[in-house]
Amino acid sequence: MTFRITYSVLDADMEQLHKEFEGALGALKLGREFGGRLSGASFTSRNPSKPEQTLATYKTATSGDVDAAVKSARKAYTRWRQTPWQERAAIIRKAADNISARRLELAAWLTLEVGKNRLESLGDVEESADLLRYYAGQLEQSQGFSQPLGKLSPNEDTRDVLRPYGVFAVIAPFNFPMALGTGMAGAALLAGNTVVLKPSDSAPFSGEALFEVLRDAGLPEGVFNLVHGDGIVGEALSKHPDIDGIAFTGGSAVGKQLQHTMLTGRSYPRPCLMELGGKNGALITASADLDAAVEGCARSSFGLSGQKCSALSRIFVAKEKYPEFLRKLIDRTASIKVGDPALRETYMGPVINAKSVVRFEAAAKSAPQIHFGGKVRGGNFVDPTIVTAPKGHALTRDELFLPFITVDSYETFEEGMQRLNEVDYGLTAGIFSNDEAELATFFDEAQAGVLYANRKTGATTGAWPGVQSFCGWKASGSTGRGGCGPFYVGQFAREQSRTRML
Known part of the structure; x- marks a missing residue:
């Protein structure tokens, strides 16, 4: 190698x-x-x-x-x-x-x-x-x-x-x-x-x-x-x-x-x-490259079965881009190979134990609307899952440590930023936008210690020693x-x- x-x-x-x-x-x-x-x-x-x-x-x-x-x-x-x-x-x-x-x-x-x-x-x-x-x-x-x-x-x-x-x-x-x-x-x-x-x-x-x-x-x-x-x-x-x-x-x-x-x-x-830990969010704006956004969001949501402190678990999409983004994200999620991680073709392996499976089942049962997944595949294997839940719902607030994301739309960029910051956690956050003013506002106002913009390799994940400091704000660090x-x-x-x- x-x-x-x-x-x-x-x-x-x-x-x-x-x-x-x-x-x-x-x-x-x-x-x-x-x-x-x-x-x-x-x-x-x-x-x-x-x-x-x-x-x-x-x-x-x-x-x-x-x-x-x-x-x-x-x-x-x-x-x-x-x-x-x-x-x-x-x-x-x-x-x-x-x-x-x-x-x-x-x-x-x-x-x-x-x-x-x-x-x-x-x-x-x-x-x-x-x-x-x-x-x-x-x-x-x-x-x-x-x-x-x-x-x-x-x-x-x-x-x-x-x-x-x-x-x-x-x-x-x-x-x-x-x-x-x-x-x-x-x-x-x-x-x-x-x-x-x-x-x-x-x-x-x-x-x-x-x-x-x-x-x-x-x-x-x-x-x-x-x-x-x-x-x-x-x-x-x-x-x-x-x-x-x-x-x-x-x-x-x-x-x-x-x-x-x-x-x-x-x-x-x-x-x-x-x-x-974290309850990390990403903004997908009207000017975003949707293909890059979908790839970055899928990788950060479902890598290691969502069991990362930095994993993406909340996505907020500009209303006019929401239907297309959701369709693309569902297609990308459907392509994820779930199975034994010892096999070369596997991207997403199991959750760590049976307690995590029980937590997954409870989360899926509580979801008002499931777009993809929501099922246990057997043993410790579960679906990569996409849901929508209203503002304030536990699924949008509590850390799950599972391959489980909520997706919702917003009317204005200001509303999107407010939704991004509304949780107690503040570890990582991401944005996909080609608008310089939006990027500047994101970097100035996002309440998290690790921020990424337009990162196809991981919307909220992938920090590396000496490249990205990994600092938790609010409930994510001390x-x-x-x-x-x-x-x-x-x-x-x-x-x-x-x-x-x-």
Whole structure:
């Protein structure tokens, strides 16, 4: 494979890639046991496309295991924070190289464990490596987050430095298990913190893989620690009294609980860095290229079965373009190949589990008007679905994390912008327009942290490290600074000025 896979790849010669990917799938060693350092009950990871297929067995962390992991991180902290920043960056860059060297193997695991198609899985792994390199570059370019400040007298020297907090808990989701777990943990490590990671129990292999690539890069023992389990384990980790900060990607309800814990669990607040999902919208204006709009909307709505924080779930179309756009979108959606994501022709795989299927059925039942889809195909496979629901309906307001979109028309551009901004979330938004005034208004008034205009490769999806900062506004985030962006790593450290009289 001679080119890099990102989430925005449209046209490339994929023949060699598919051959290599199929070889990696065939070489996977399924049925292994992980988490031997943990002492809780065993659980299995299963293929959501074939729930009867066990991929691996893991041990759940007990409260004692969580305590041991935090103590291990605490013990390693002083040495790690005192490690020269150049050495920390070099280790993380080596870990990125290790990920790249194993990208086909890791991507094949993601396809089986999460249900991503081949390109989505490879993109997840490639992003993981690029996140580490980009974040290491932030540390290097800032000279270890140290810079001179001004003087009040000639015999005064003051520097501004960023210092680590201590032990960070990192809680990662299932949908981008490599990229999000790696990005949060890597940033914390580069800033000089030690880490305890809990990956999703729906995608635990990514945590084991990250442990291996960091270990093989020379990361000292105890600096990175791994626990497995469900939300009970995550709660135990977040409430551990020796945790100094949390990085979390997931649902808004859990995020609010974590934020409360970090505000009240000690006599002073601790950092809680969160990305909390979205209810992302796109505007299709009267001047839009409808073919590009349909392609961009379909890719962002149904990629990874709609299970992306950035997935498109609301589309607002200028009234005069609505019938034609809807017809084209239905035709494009009907062409989507749904099936086993391990097969090269598949675009949309399953949803992650049976709970998601139940949520899909409830959403379809509540839809006032279904234009396409709305049916469960069997197992964890569901239709890509297009519906219309009135303003204020739950389908237009609540995050579903499903391949399920609402489409509606608007009379004026001002009304379209109002509809775009009316939800509590503010992660991503898109527009298709050839009117410069409309584009300017969109970029000025859209209440979201990631904005795209006329993006055929994804109306609201596809952010990449150092290319698009991924910052959640409103209910979609907590800090006003996002992953993939130039201010991310600094959030894992606290500022200190040092004045010395000469």
